[in-house]
Amino acid sequence: MAERKPLPLVWLLLIDLDIVVDKWWLQHYRRIVELVLESYGLNATAIRISPSRSKGYHVRIYLNKPVPSSFANMLQWLLLDDHGRVDFNRARINAGFDEWSKFFEDPRK
Amino acid sequence: MHSRRRFAKTHKIRQRRPRPAPVRVFRMTVSSFSYDERKHQLFEYEMHCKIARRARTRADIKRIRKQLEEKGRKHFHYWLLKHLKVSLDREVRVNFEHEQRAKKQIAQTHASVRRFVMRRVDRRWDAQELPSGRMRFAKRRRKHGRA
Numbered sequence: 001m002a003e004r005k006p007l008p009l010v011w012l013l014l015i016d017l018d019i020v021v022d023k024w025w026l027q028h029y030r031r032i033v034e035l036v037l038e039s040y041g042l043n044a045t046a047i048r049i050s051p052s053r054s055k056g057y058h059v060r061i062y063l064n065k066p067v068p069s070s071f072a073n074m075l076q077w078l079l080l081d082d083h084g085r086v087d088f089n090r091a092r093i094n095a096g097f098d099e100w101s102k103f104f105e106d107p108r109k
Numbered sequence: 110m111h112s113r114r115r116f117a118k119t120h121k122i123r124q125r126r127p128r129p130a131p132v133r134v135f136r137m138t139v140s141s142f143s144y145d146e147r148k149h150q151l152f153e154y155e156m157h158c159k160i161a162r163r164a165r166t167r168a169d170i171k172r173i174r175k176q177l178e179e180k181g182r183k184h185f186h187y188w189l190l191k192h193l194k195v196s197l198d199r200e201v202r203v204n205f206e207h208e209q210r211a212k213k214q215i216a217q218t219h220a221s222v223r224r225f226v227m228r229r230v231d232r233r234w235d236a237q238e239l240p241s242g243r244m245r246f247a248k249r250r251r252k253h254g255r256a
Binding site for chain 2: 097
């Protein structure tokens with residue numbers, strides 16, 4: 001059997017939050033993101049939060065160092081990513097799909 | 110009144126060629142569910158397409174997305190029926206990711222396609238890769254002969 005190519009390391013976490021909350025909650029969310037990353041020896045170089053297509057927000061977290069795909073998926077789960085999405089991502093990672101993290105969006109203006 | 114081109118010709122001004130539109134990578138996911146009554150199992154089929162095309166404006170992106178969607182739906186139905194003998198009776202969902210600037214500024218005529226089937230195993234999704242391939246998007250431009 002042919003050996004599977006290892007998946008590339010991940011610099012960017014994509015998190016889908018399916019709820020609309022008050023702005024000040026998002027400020028707390030940013031703080032929690034930093035604390036969670038810090039507990040794993042990581043830092044966020046930037047955190048971008050944008051409204052998603054249907055409801056809620058899309059969060060992009062740029063990391064200061066790359067992490068393996070399965071660990072990145074776990075971090076996304078810890079940071080409140082949609083649970084169904086996390087399970088699909090896990091299955092895609094196990095199947096060796098390098099573009100496992102999907103964010104569906106409308107074209108930018 | 111002289112047109113700009115005529116003015117340039119008469120006054121020997123070298124006309125600037127318009128810059129070609131940037132090549133962007135379009136990523137599309139086509140998916141649908143199917144329930145196998147013999148196995149009593151739910152399957153999710155996914156097809157991930159990737160193609161680099163020239164697009165400058167939002168209208169260009171929308172147009173290419175629409176064309177990709179049409180071709181992708183057809184290809185999805187056709188491929189599943191031909192290779193897995195699965196005819197889908199549920200809705201086929203088509204979604205796009207953000208277009209990113211391609212590293213190589215070369216437009217492609219074929220999209221690369223990766224396919225997966227997801228099934229529920231021990232209350233979790235389990236993915237299995239199906240044969241990958243290509244999907245024709247546009248005809249290749251002829252260099253010689255009739256256009």
